[in-house]
Amino acid sequence: MMKVDKGKTWKNWAHTSESTPENTFYPTSIEDVCKLVKEASKQQKKIKVVGAGHSFTSLVQTSEWLVSLDQFSGIETINEEACYATVLGGTRLFQIGEALGKRGYAQENLGDVNVQSIAGAISTGTHGTGIAFGNISTQVLEVVLVTGTGEILTISENNNPAYFKACLVSLGSLGIIVKVTIKIIPSPVYEYKSQKIAYSQLSQQLEQLIKSNRHFEFYLFPYSDVVQVKTMNAVEQKAQRMELHHFKNLVMENYLFFVISETCRILPKSSRFFSKISAKGVSTTIKRANSYQLFATPRLVRFREMEYCIPLENLKPALEKIRECIVTKKHKVHFPIECRTVKADDIWISPSYQRDSAYIAFHMYKGMPYEEYFHDMESIMQQFDGRPHWAKMHTRTTEDLLTLYPKLSDFLAVREELDPEGIFMNDYLNTLFNGERASRPPR
Template sequence: MKTVQGRPWRNWARTCESNPEKTWYPSSVEEVVAIVKEASKQKKTIRVVGAGHSFTSLVKTEEWLVSLDSLSGIEQIDEQNSTVTVLGGTRLFQLGEALGHAGYAQENLGDINVQSIAGAISTGTHGTGLMFGTLATQVLELTLVTASGEILTVSEKQNSRYFKACLVSLGSLGIIVKVKLKIIKGLVYEYRSEKVIYSEFEPQLERYMKENRHFEFYLFPYSDIVQVKTMNITERKPQSLLLHRLNLLILENYLFFILSELCRAFPKSCRSISRLSAKAVGSTKIAANSYKLFATPRLVKFREIEYCIPLQHFKSALQEVRQRIEDQQYQVHFPIECRTVKEDDIWLSPAYERNSAYIAFHMYKGMPYEDYFRDMESIMRKYEGRPHWGKMHNLEKDELQALYPKLPDFLSIRQELDPQGIFLNDYLESILIG
């Protein structure tokens, strides 16, 4: 088994870094078991990393880091029952391509697809569309290695009392080595992007949410233009995405990087650059296989907070956000991403027992973000907002306990499965245990 001593680690966004004593790269479930047993023997703690796309200190450790990069691939596609069994380190784009070639797809995905399946599930990663829950709602069965080195399989039927805790667990219950997901037949979607004036958009928000399978939109600070994106099933034949992807790469990455650097050097230009970006939004209509359309490349580094609020507060929160940015004159040019998610019954899911709107705020790397994020966070908290576990936030244990009624039950199971705290770090101790 590959191991590396003393290699520094940092996440994608460069918001977190650490110097683990040892990094392990297991390629089998048996090797994961051996690592956990040795950690228990040596009284070491373990954190697990997938793609490092969380903005928080979830993975940070000075002891043992376990990478799942070598524990990857599809084990089985069960066509009769429409399921796929996949190893925990498999990246979402790898899974999408493999399923697509076999004529299948996941029912929903987020707008980034480089995460590992285990990491995406564990942090409550989501896509958009009121018909669909977070990615964790696609899970039928999980296999994890617990602190004792036991291989534990959990589902609605097997070890069921652990199931709703394990689906979004922040890596604190064990190492997810295998996942069984429900899948659907591959679909062709028509993707549309258009710009709409906010005063015309807001009265139609409910219609957009109800009439589109997948729907999201972007608010541009200091602009009345909204970019609306929808995806719906079509009978059209799939088209080549070469030009579409090239356009995204040039406009939303290379050109946006240049504009972002201008904002960093000249912060007062943020207002005009945000308006320019909004005006540059074009009309797009293209048909392709679903898994090819969900995600877009994200090469420009940023900081991000994202909150999940009850759907009924969506309009009020948006109005307040837009007004607060104008009133405080925040120097921000990144658009605000807005999506919707169906309620679920997963204990630590931000969408637990409520249809939800997700609102995400970004700031370009190297630009001051603290005041802007704190102010936006205050609005989200006013509307009962729960933070995305993989994004930056300032909530502490008592506040999280008030937002998550099943948190005490989760902590009870956490104590049962990991009484010595092998899978904890300082960050998790602070937000979960206090």
Template sequence: MFSVMKTEQGKRWRNWARTSQSTPEKTFYPSSMEEVIFIVKEAVQEQKRIRVVGAGHSFTKLVETNDWLISLDLLSGIEEIDEVNHMVTVLGGTRLFQLGEELGQAGYAQENLGDINVQSIAGAISTGTHGTGLDFGNISTQVVELSIVTASGELLTVSEKQNARYFKACLVSLGSLGIIVKVKLKIIKSLVYAYQSDKILYPLLVEQLDRYIHENRHFEFYLFPYSDIVQVKTMNITERKPDRLHFHRFQNLLLENYLFYILSEFCRLFSTGSSFVSRLSARAIGKTMIAGKSHELFATPRLVKFREIEYCIPIEHFKSAIQEIRECIEEKKHRVHFPIECRTVKADDSWLSPSYQRESAYIAFHMYKGMPYEEYFYDMEAIMRKYEGRPHWGKMHHLSQKELLALYPKLPDFLAVRQELDPHGVFLNDYLKEIWIGEQSTEKLPVME
């Protein structure tokens, strides 16, 4: 079995954002759960550590390894749709866009998605990937059951009913408890949404923020540095028939990618023009009103590469935080032109979820690849920490083990489960050892190319 499995020797791996890279001794592409189990048992026998990769869309060193890397690309697809109980069973490497399309063809959908859909379902669950809407948790809250290959090579089924004491730990685990090979998710009947994008002035946003949050099924907004113009986006259920979205997709590619790439390159070469480009981008926002299915509207293509940090704060601090962000950018004259993405997420009880036991506002900061980001990110992180900010696990951050222990009350319980399921650290790498156990690695910041 092992000899016919697709395997690569010494191939360099890099993540999407080019903030992390390593050269695994071997990279495996299993196409079955049996092959995953075989690899894990071989790794234990040969004293190798394993990391697993989906789309490589995390900005941190989560995947880096010089030992063995497993790609789940070939372990993909829907196994079963349970139309009675509204659930889908899907293999761990399935990309979100693939899942959305296949569910849509069958008349179903996930209840919520993020604004990027290239991640694998296992990766999205493991890092706490989220969308927006205060009635919805992150993608992990859609999980009914997980099938995980543990460090002993056992196929462990985890749910509220089976091995329940592991369930809340497994929902957001950064791939450190085992390899998620299969997932059972809650799904809903496919709906048609009315999507609207418009611009308003910042004082009006502050005045009506609570109404926007509570009166829309899905709501997000974008702050533009050095501008009082704010882009607001809403999605609500409609009786309209879906529109043909060819022009909408073309517009997203043209404006949000190709044109924005040109503007970003200008800012990289002439960073003093960043404030002008930000104001220009804000003024260019038009009004859009379309209808479509969720998997057609939630996500937008992201071709322009960037660095990103994202923090989750209690929602009651939302207004104070965005005001302080705006003031800090102008006071420090940060050379940034990327808009700041602001979303809301329901509280949950997953142990390592940033939204653990609190309704949350997520605020994401971006910097174009090749532009200095350190000072800007440090200042934004300082504001987020002031408001009890917890970092998104897939985004860059500078928090120490001590700080993470203070922010995540169930982290000690999680680490106890981790030690029980993987006592020899098969699924750990240097990065995870540093942020969870306190062992220092030689490099703290992701590399920048």
């Protein structure tokens, strides 16, 4: 029998969205999911599906029915000869990494957080970094979707191809993703290197750093001329043990940073000082490990986040504007600004649609005012043709989004076709896709 929680309050990871659904369901099979959708249609109920709750928006907020796929997870098939794996929709990314790793395989790229479900990650356009790689959705070969009528659709370039580019990033608005087939690769051993360099050096070498490294990202520290650069490249050597590396990440990037963040919350004017100290504290680190062990780091310090995707050629001028604005406006922020690169794709509402991209992520510690900082950073991103990350805070209007995404109208037509009663919509999505203004981020 399917587990059901009645009146259980749900919060996302960042505590920016909270609701008390009438019922929370935990299906264990595709048949359970189909029955739920058909019953929701019969009772005229709305359904939202939740994975790890790592979206900063109100994508899954509902007072009606919430569906968790936590009990519908696992690896169904690993085909080593054809290099693909089929996984159930609720499977977390770290579970996929561990299961594939035991067989000597891996996903070709991952983000810096790996607790999301595979269905949630592809639905919101989750990405890693590396200009040769698209977002995680580009790894998808096939999706099995339960539509708003309870029908099971297998969608790929060969099956129902008219829906394929729409369903790869869909914000959960087309149906419930119950199964995903993804490309896999023989698991590489990477050499991970973290170091600090001067901003002037970064500016001079940026194009070369992007082109010459398999995976490259960097962090700007507000009020500092020091930049942290991280690279990962394949090597022939054996992997090292990672216990000490993970311990250092846990202590330095979480516990110590929590103390710094609390100090900045209590004494906001100290943000400039601690940002500079954090930058100076970046040490040179070199490690070798399997790729899936290096992509992600634990995130225990809660924050608010806005992330924008801009054309890659706009990255350098955008950085100049960002640095100038923070100093001029004296923003009280100590979180570093994360910058990554992603290859162009042809997924209809992917932020990287038809353009090689730079993603710039802005963070503010939970409990510190973020509105003015995010407003100013968003204004800069708009100047550089920025598209918002769907799982992060933003204030773009429906009119804005229709301009930014040439295929959004086509996507919405597919949405109406697969979910004619709007079972998978909520207030946030209605405002985002049909309203005059996108919902303001919660406090």
